[in-house]
Amino acid sequence: MSAAENSALSHENSAQRLAAVWHRIDQAQAASGRHAGSVKLLAVSKTFPIEAVDTVAACGQNAFGENYAQEGIDKASARPNLEWHFIGPIQSNKTRGIAEHFDWVHTIDRLKIAERLSAQRPAVLPPLQVCVQVNVSGENSKSGCAADEAQALCQTIAQLPNLQLRGLMAIPEATEDTATQRRQFAKLHELQTQINRQGFALDTLSMGMSDDLEAAISEGATLVRVGSAIFGKRTYTNTPASTEL
Numbered sequence: 001m002s003a004a005e006n007s008a009l010s011h012e013n014s015a016q017r018l019a020a021v022w023h024r025i026d027q028a029q030a031a032s033g034r035h036a037g038s039v040k041l042l043a044v045s046k047t048f049p050i051e052a053v054d055t056v057a058a059c060g061q062n063a064f065g066e067n068y069a070q071e072g073i074d075k076a077s078a079r080p081n082l083e084w085h086f087i088g089p090i091q092s093n094k095t096r097g098i099a100e101h102f103d104w105v106h107t108i109d110r111l112k113i114a115e116r117l118s119a120q121r122p123a124v125l126p127p128l129q130v131c132v133q134v135n136v137s138g139e140n141s142k143s144g145c146a147a148d149e150a151q152a153l154c155q156t157i158a159q160l161p162n163l164q165l166r167g168l169m170a171i172p173e174a175t176e177d178t179a180t181q182r183r184q185f186a187k188l189h190e191l192q193t194q195i196n197r198q199g200f201a202l203d204t205l206s207m208g209m210s211d212d213l214e215a216a217i218s219e220g221a222t223l224v225r226v227g228s229a230i231f232g233k234r235t236y237t238n239t240p241a242s243t244e245l
């Protein structure tokens with residue numbers, strides 16, 4: 001197959017996969033009586049090359065998510081016209097590059113990281129849009145603050161000048177049991193409601209991935225983070241042994 005044919009084929013595949021994901025999102029919205037357009041799709045491009053991002057972007061997808069700081073910074077600098085979301089664990093020595101190249105960060109789980117991101121956000125850029133990551137499953141291995149720490153963290157983040165607090169994010173325990181999936185997502189939604197009752201205006205619930213986006217949408221997700229259902233199976237990971245995913 002020629003390179004041109006190959007590229008046309010991959011465009012067609014990506015367009016089909018993206019359409020299938022949108023179909024699932026639309027169905028889930030409708031099934032729970034939510035308005036069309038109430039869920040944003042983040043295409044998680046971690047481990048895939050920039051050409052794959054270009055192919056998916058050419059199908060109309062604008063927002064992309066990355067887990068690994070250097071890989072994400074490289075892609076975001078190469079395609080500054082796209083919207084970039086950081087969704088991986090954050091080490092404090094990586095905050096500067098993230099603050100300089102990303103539009104959103106979903107994985108703030110401690111104050112120190114929030115303070116560094118705010119201090120390092122370049123003045124010429126709009127505030128970094130951020131979510132607090134909450135550990136809703138209580139597993140030791142997962143990152144995220146404890147549910148009962150989330151409000152205090154929100155309170156402090158709201159004072160930081162170069163961050164705009166948008167909502168909560170969770171990566172629940174992976175399970176095929178829909179009831180368990182829904183219970184974990186409901187917990188995050190409940191927490192958002194509680195925090196908003198204290199005078200906050202969190203408008204984002206970042207939850208749901210390729211395998212559980214229906215459950216997440218039925219429990220109020222406003223942003224789903226979808227990787228393999230759009231890009232295909234990841235064939236390698238550069239995940240440090242100490243972090244999940």
Ligand SMILES: *Cc1c(COP(=O)(O)O)cnc(C)c1O
Pocket residue numbers: 044046067087088171209210211225226227228229245
């Ligand atoms: C990898 C990843 C995703 C996407 O996972 P898929 O199962 O491929 O859809 C979503 N969110 C986070 C935080 C991830 O690390």
